[in-house]
Amino acid sequence: MKTLKTLLLGTALSATLTFPVMAQDVVAVLSQNEVGATSYNPISATLLSVGAWLLYDRLVSKDEKLQYVPSLAESWEEDADGMAWTFNLKQGVTFHNGTAFNAQVIVDWLPLYQGTENAYLFDAIDHAEAISDNTVRFLMKRPEPNLLYNFSTVYASIPDPATFTALGEDFGVTEVVGTGPFKLESFEIGNETVLVRNDDYAWGPGASTGHAAKIERLTLREIAEASTAFLELKTGGVDLLMNVPTDFVEEVEGAGNLKMLELPGTDLIYMPINVTKAPFDNIKVREGVAFAINQKEIIDSVFGGRGKAADGFLISSLPESKIAEEFRIAYDPVRAAKALEDAGWLMGGDGVREKGGERLKVALWTQSDSLFRRLSVVVQAQLKAVGVEATILSFDSAAIRDQYKTGEQQLAVRTYLWDNADILEWFFGGDRLYYPNISMLNDPKAEELKTAAMTGAKNQVEREANFISYHQYINSLYPYAPIYEPVQLMGYNADRIAVPDSFHASRFNTLGFLELEVKE
Missing domain, CATH: 3.40.190.10 (Periplasmic binding protein-like II)
Known part of the structure; x- marks a missing residue:
């Protein structure tokens, strides 16, 4: 029987070989x-x-x-x-x-x-x-x-x-x-x-x-x-x-x-925000960067105008995505600037905000393939437009999951593929910290709403209502910024x-x- 080591060695060898395609x-x-x-x-x-x-x-x-x-x-x-x-x-x-x-x-x-x-x-x-x-x-x-x-x-x-x-x-x-x-x-x-x-x-x-x-x-x-x-x-x-x-x-x-x-997509691209790492342990800073993301500009410049702008965490075909307008997260540079100012970060002369002599500098993690690199460069520019200086750190697509488990990320650009509202529990549940909950959200009220959404419904109507409440509360904490809902x-x-x-x-x-x- 092949061992895992043998399979990994086989990967390296096969990369140098080509074989004829059978009929x-x-x-x-x-x-x-x-x-x-x-x-x-x-x-x-x-x-x-x-x-x-x-x-x-x-x-x-x-x-x-x-x-x-x-x-x-x-x-x-x-x-x-x-x-x-x-x-x-x-x-x-x-x-x-x-x-x-x-x-x-x-x-x-x-x-x-x-x-x-x-x-x-x-x-x-x-x-x-x-x-x-x-x-x-x-x-x-x-x-x-x-x-x-x-x-x-x-x-x-x-x-x-x-x-x-x-x-x-x-x-x-x-x-x-x-x-x-x-x-x-x-x-x-x-x-x-x-x-x-x-x-x-x-x-x-x-x-x-x-x-x-x-x-x-x-x-x-x-x-x-x-x-x-x-x-x-x-x-x-x-x-x-x-x-x-x-x-x-x-x-x-x-x-x-x-x-x-072309098929309807079931994935969503978003920017998780680590709520435990400064400066994002301040909800106003999270609000500021969340509303700095210009979804339409990203669709036009990176995705050729195809797909949809995301303003929540669930794909739009799901009924649980139908949250109230006040909880939707969409580009608003005025609101972004005000939130950052309310947190004490004032615009410096070189376009980067400062507070107590410290510049608003953060790390933006991304995958190393070209699509994520291009997307991250656009996100980096959009953050700079509101006074946040983001340094992009790229990781191999397979290795980045282990990096998330360190909990050292501040911001990241990533995607998920799922077509059910329970993905909210997967990425924001307090019992899933580090990975997959790389936002590191562990909020008591969110946990109560999660439990009601996951286990408290007797029928589908109740379940949808419970998940909408859970979705809305998560958005009110700004542990992520929605970006894009692709087509396949x-x-x-x-x-x-x-x-x-x-x-x-x-x-x-x-x-x-x-x-x-x-x-x-």
């Missing part, structure tokens, strides 16, 4: 926000790439209208009081190793989350019972209006519990056993993942029986530098970019062999592959790759 092979480049994943272990990972969607299935999926549709479960029903759910499972499903998928698998799978970062997904479930081979019943500790969403996320992917337990920390690195449309051939951390078709796949997602993938082999490459990734697409080194930087949209559209697919722009070589222009899914993952095909 039914497809090579895709992962989105920049998926670069750096160290495992395909859905139980404990906090970062998974699109490969995890292809290696595993989940009980339910979401269609393009964000409605829940069958995946490994063909139907489900919630008891009237919300204290139990019954799921009827698809028959004939097998894991990659031939083991049958059944209700007992679900019973054995749930306890694997205990003590992990992802345990919160199933906190509301007391236990699962196998009613029959193909029927499982979840007995609840409390109603959970978000249960179907939790079951649909990539972190609720279902591995074979026996293999998972046997392999321990090696699971998801050296070997993966799921029920998904692809099997793991190799995983070189930081470099590439090679997947091969699961010829037996015939169970979803969606209401139909499904079919095996049309391509035989899929290589998912990690290229942190966006310009390098685009050059690979342009010169034929890869077939598909999961995320085309807006800088290169015109080149894609102008190239005869390249095409682009996928570029591909139309001479090599055919990409479906429509499919019944909220993201280009399982269904998208199932329909992808190589042109003869």
Whole structure:
């Protein structure tokens, strides 16, 4: 069995080698926000790439209208009081190793989350019972209006519990056993993942029986530098970019062999503010820098006018994003200047504010790839316009997470990919300090509102109301500045592959790759 050290050494060697592309092979480049994943272990990972969607299935999926549709479960029903759910499972499903998928698998799978970062997904479930081979019943500790969403996320992917337990920390690195449309051939951390078709796949997602993938082999490459990734697409080194930087949209559209697919985004770019580090331990300073960010200028200068200006922490398609106007954070240089002055920072002769002989100088952390560097330069200039001198510190995309865990950051530019309001708890919960809560927010009232939002609702209407209150209170503390809500722009070589222009899914993952095909 390969060790982690062997895999890392393999990464260095493979970077110098090239191999001919087989006729039914497809090579895709992962989105920049998926670069750096160290495992395909859905139980404990906090970062998974699109490969995890292809290696595993989940009980339910979401269609393009964000409605829940069958995946490994063909139907489900919630008891009237919300204290139990019954799921009827698809028959004939097998894991990659031939083991049958059944209700007992679900019973054995749930306890694997205990003590992990992802345990919160199933906190509301007391236990699962196998009613029959193909029927499982979840007995609840409390109603959970978000249960179907939790079951649909990539972190609720279902591995074979026996293999998972046997392999321990090696699971998801050296070997993966799921029920998904692809099997793991190799995983070189930081470099590439090679997947091969699961010829037996015939169970979803969606209401139909499904079919095996049309391509035989899929290589998912990690290229942190966006310009390098685009050059690979342009010169034929890869077939598909999961995320085309807006800088290169015109080149894609102008190239005869390249095409682009535009999909609604589910990510958000923002500037976290460390509330524990001076000068940002003063709420007025945080308010000042939050309202200094000119979202429209960033969209026009960095993203070619595509996408939306963010004024909260949630993507605009979520009902919990509909906060009151007074809590929205949007560019207001007058308000920014007043807040900084109220904090005692007065404009100096050279355009940098001063207080007690000290200049208002801060560090702005960012990732080293070109998009984040360009974005950070614009943010740096916008901060300078209100009298804040920011020094940019760049870190490798994979290494920056460990840097956050030091708690030394003041400001940063980063992104998340998620389509549920519980992301607020993930990045601002007091029990997640350092990382992922790099704003280091640990406020008693916020914790009360978080608890009500995460566990206090009996139905979806209550849940939405609770999350709006939580969202509004977080914004009132200014632990971040919203920046940008992107669209997903996928570029591909139309001479090599055919990409479906429509499919019944909220993201280009399982269904998208199932329909992808190589042109003869």
